[in-house]
Amino acid sequence: MVLKLEKHMPSENGIIGVLPIGNVTGPAPKIIAAHIAGYFNLDARVLPPQDLPAKAMDRQRLQYDAGRLINIFEAHQWAESLKLVAVLDVDIFVPIFTHVFGEARQGGKVAVVSLFRLGDALPTARPSQASILERIAKVALHELGHLFNLQHCDNAQCLMHFSGGLEDLDLLSFNLCRYCRAYLKDALFFPTGESV
């Protein structure tokens, strides 16, 4: 079942900006924007690409710190954008984890998602370009959900269900369960959480 919200977010509330970072080229940002528009019914636009912030690099781990990246992008003034999904092709991490596919803070403004590990082959098959794009779109929608305060969901059929690996990610649905759908609707139309 496809998420049906009554209407697009009013434009005065801003848009979802999809921001290609560094060497990210190709269809990934457009695919992400299209999925945000298609599944969350929000205005999403691909913004002009930005350089990869070198200071987010962790010299010991040789990976990019997702937290630092979020802090850097959040400090920037992004005209019009309500929320931002930054798309990278470098390996990103949070200090306790070896890596993450994406990262966002609950109710935050910026999510980061990375293509770096999404092309990894599973024991059974090498992923096609289409399945890599499907994976990045799922990660982006999932992290965007966190920006709208959605939490991890127990329902394995829900987009907000946590997927620890690529196999889980491939099984993940693009759709929200009815509870998460309701929470998202509340977050969109009552952004300060006043009441429903």
Added chain:
Amino acid sequence: MPNKMSIMIVDDEKVVRESFLHWFEKIGHRVEAAASGSEALDKLAKAPFEVMFVDIKMPGMNGIELLENVKSEYPDTTVVIITAYGSIESSVKAMQMGAVDYLLKPFKPDQLTLVMEKIAQQKRLVQEYDYLKGRLEKITKFDNIIGQSDEMMEVFDLIVDIAQSETSVLLTGETGTGKELVAKAIHAKSPRAHHPFIAINCGAIPDSLLESELFGHQKGSFTSATHTRKGFLEVVAGGTLFLDEIGEISSKMQVDLLRVLEEKKLTRIGSNQLVDVDFRLISATRRDLEKKIEAGTFRRDFFYRINVIKINIPPLRKRKADIPLLIDHFLKKYSQETAKHVDRISRDAQARLMEYNWPGNVRELENAIERAVVLSKSRTLGTDDFMFLRAPLSQTLKERSLAAMEKAHIQRILSETNGNVTHAAAILGINRVTLHKKIKRFNLKRK
């Protein structure tokens, strides 16, 4: 994650604490962080935490010392050790000291998820164990009262709650529901348990004799009083007096008992000497005492004195879920007593017993099982062994008319459905309008 938990992160590295905080916020757990062992103990002293993630290497109190403290002061808190490469030995030590798991930093996100699932499962098992243990205790601790229905669980709870007090208890319920067993259970759980429990059926003893039985008499006080005798109110000394069928006693006896209850003193028949008494009164009745008060046959002041706490024991038809348990109990009891290996019941027979209305309640069920066991020729009781449970047919010709049978049947179904016309009509296979007409025509009561 099935249950939201309260979690504390203890790590001297801010980035680690923040990573955990952000992660657990996404799941919806209540999460707090402490930068040191002492801060963690301060937080634990203020609020309980179900799970703690503790770094081994911290300045001041290290993770092992903190674990030792937590396990001794807050044993219900689950501890997971987080460690960097090179401190595996400490991790093993921590596991031996009671940590449930350890995570080697940095770890994969799904490793943390697995640890949390394992903890949640353990918590669930502990909760289930505690619940079942409590329920089992409730079922077994009143070994003569069988029941696991919600209605009986409420009775068991009340027994436990009131056993420790000294207040008078009134047990109400139909005949055969086990009022005396409940009285015995209250006594057994009370501080008076090591003193006598004396049960008297007031309805079975003539009033004049009851007075002598309760109050005792002085030698020569009446023709057959050949020697002085203590009454049960004295003999019970320190124990519990159970007066069954309290609704049957005379007004004079009510006044006498009321005085004893208020003054804790009595005078034996034929004596002027006051004697101190010490007992707890539990009364029981199958009558509606309030109706008797309205009719003027029961004293209101005495009623209030004996009815401080009331326990209504539900009839068996209102707790049919207990019937299989009772069948099992009585089968075991009578197959042992009769030395016959009749220890099973067929599904059909059990279904028949479940359907039956049991006007005589548990006592009738017990008698039915005893009779069936005694007469059975096979190991398994079948429906034929309970043929005698057919509803008794009316004896007079008038009462055996079709109209009388219809009236009686509709009344029975209405009683079973607590007067719910829709439900009763569905059982009877007629529509509600027809049932209403019949209720009016036969002048039936809805309840």
